[in-house]
Amino acid sequence: MRFLLVEDNADLAASVAARLGLEGHGVDHAGTLAEADEFLLSAAYDLILLDIMLPDGDGRDFLARHRRAERQTPVIVMTARSAVSDRVDALDSGADDYITKPFDFAELEAR
Secondary structure: EEEEEEEHHHHHHHHHHHHHHHOOEEEEEEEEEHHHHHHHHHOOEEEEEEEEEEEEEHHHHHHHHHHHOOOOOOEEEEEEEHHHHHHHHHHHHOOOEEEEEEOOOHHHHOO
């Protein structure tokens, strides 16, 4: 599978990419929403792993744009925000799943 990882924490992104790479997956890493938009213009992805709090905006806005464009790529939101209202908001915005940081890689792989 090919993943787009939208995450501004370089250490976490490197860990996730390395772990998914060990499983045979390809991972493109975008540190900003602008970079994520550029990746989506040039490649197709099987899954997007999306942080919420990014340096150039809110991942939920990216998610809403993604869904308005009728893109069906599944999206798992990965964030430190753990309130029920945050989870509901992300799911209502079109997220397919939600995982809170810190997370265990076994849980991410299962999702």
